[in-house]
Amino acid sequence: MFDASPLSWHNGKIVPREQAAPSVASHSLHLGIGVFDGMMAYWNRDHYYIHQIKEHLYRFQQGAQKMGLNLPWTIDELRSGIQSLLEEIPQKDYYIRPIVYRSVPQINVTGSDDMPIDVAIFGVTAPRNIDKALICHISPYERVSSLAIPVSWKICGTYVNSYLVRRAAEAKGFDDGIMLDRQGRIAEASAANLFLLQGNTLVTPQLTPDIFPGITRLTLLSLARSLGIEIIERHIFPTELSDFDGAFLASTLMELKALTKIEDNKYLTSEHSLFCNLLKEFREITHQ
Numbered sequence: 080m081f082d083a084s085p086l087s088w089h090n091g092k093i094v095p096r097e098q099a100a101p102s103v104a105s106h107s108l109h110l111g112i113g114v115f116d117g118m119m120a121y122w123n124r125d126h127y128y129i130h131q132i133k134e135h136l137y138r139f140q141q142g143a144q145k146m147g148l149n150l151p152w153t154i155d156e157l158r159s160g161i162q163s164l165l166e167e168i169p170q171k172d173y174y175i176r177p178i179v180y181r182s183v184p185q186i187n188v189t190g191s192d193d194m195p196i197d198v199a200i201f202g203v204t205a206p207r208n209i210d211k212a213l214i215c216h217i218s219p220y221e222r223v224s225s226l227a228i229p230v231s232w233k234i235c236g237t238y239v240n241s242y243l244v245r246r247a248a249e250a251k252g253f254d255d256g257i258m259l260d261r262q263g264r265i266a267e268a269s270a271a272n273l274f275l276l277q278g279n280t281l282v283t284p285q286l287t288p289d290i291f292p293g294i295t296r297l298t299l300l301s302l303a304r305s306l307g308i309e310i311i312e313r314h315i316f317p318t319e320l321s322d323f324d325g326a327f328l329a330s331t332l333m334e335l336k337a338l339t340k341i342e343d344n345k346y347l348t349s350e351h352s353l354f355c356n357l358l359k360e361f362r363e364i365t366h367q
Contacts, residue, residue, distance in 0.1 A: 084168045087201035088160040091152070093167055099199040101182035106194065111236020113180035114142040117331050120165060120173045120202065121366050127165050129175070130365040132158060134294050135331075136177070142232035143179045147192040150179060160200055173202030174332055180235070209333065212349055214340040215268065217317055218244045218256030222266040225288035244269040255328070257317075257341060260289045265315045268328050271336070272296040276325035276346075276353050280309045295329045302360055308353065320344045325351040335361055 089099040107113040116139035120127045129135075136154045143150050152160070161175055177200045185194060223230060223240045230237060240258075248256035248269070257273060258266045265284050267273055272293045275282040281303050284290055303310050320326075325348035326338040335358050337348035348354050 081174075081203040084164070084173065084202040084204075086164065086167050087199050088164045089199045090197060091160070093163060096201055099197065099201070101180055101197065102184050104184035104186055105180070105182045106185040106189075107180035107182070107235065109186045110188065111234070111239070112146070112148075113178060113235035114139065114146050114148060115176060115178040115233050115235060116142075117233075118175050119331055119365070120161070120175050122170050122172055123366065127162075128365075128367045129161070130367075131294055131298065132161070138233070138294070139177050139179075142234065145229070145232055146234060147190075148179045148181070148196050149192075150196075150198060152198065157198075157200070164200055164202065168202060171204055173204060175200065175202050178235075209336065212337040212339045213254035213328065215255045215257050215338055216248060216251060216253045216342055218258050218269075219247055220244050220256070220258060222258040222260050222289050224261055230289060230291050238270075241269040259317065260287070262314075263316065265317060266290050271328035271330035271333060274299070274327050274329060275315070275320075275323040276327075276348065276351050277311075277323050279353055280311055281353065281357075282311045282313070282315070282323070284315050285312045293330060295331050295334075298364075299329055299335070299357065299361065302364065303357065306356070306360065308357075317342070325354055327354060334358075334365070 083096060085096055086093055087096045087099045101108055116135050118129050118132055118135040120129045136157050140150055140154060179196055179198045181194050182197045183194055220243050228237050244256040244258055255268045257268055260266045267290055286292055320341050321344050325346045326341060327348055328336045339346055
């Protein structure tokens, strides 16, 4: 279970978290009209460090704008809001969640932008067990097409897709599901990008409009290049999973999470030198 911070930054002020709750009849609650982002704030004895905070807030700002939820605060003002919040809550690691939504009563489907918005920022802590390996299956739910909903914006309603994937996986005893796209190619997990290991080569699905362009994914690819690791971005099909030596998921919240199994394909990812090296270097740059 997640433990949310008792306070939140709400429309420019630090308030008790409950004051940021939307109406039960809100547009966002009924239709999923909202945009969010997520970033890790690591507490390092005397300061917080948020890796690529500007990139996260820029993505948040752009997604909100494209959804017609234009933010009245600049990236610098939002960053200041996060810092103000962190000064008021207990010092520990937090997953920071900014979210923009419409709290006013409106249950009809309407494309009108003429409704006020609310912006809230809060933190959550959770027993993430970041060193625990996972097992996955191929999900019966495919990745939602970007022709239906743009997947590069973190739209609240889009994550019903992720919920169904995770729910189906857990019902069968797996930790997560790997989604395929409409062409039957491997896309990603419910809320993380997938990487595969083949010898000393890092392989990941080629970025298409149907695959989320994760900031952690981009960070990892940049890191691998700086270490001289060969990278292959290409279309991957489920029948190829037996050809790899290891697999792992990557996201802001889980960092790099080793997989020991996808369907009947077993991996010793946690013992793979390439994974161990990437994990060590990744934590060094994100936990400053």
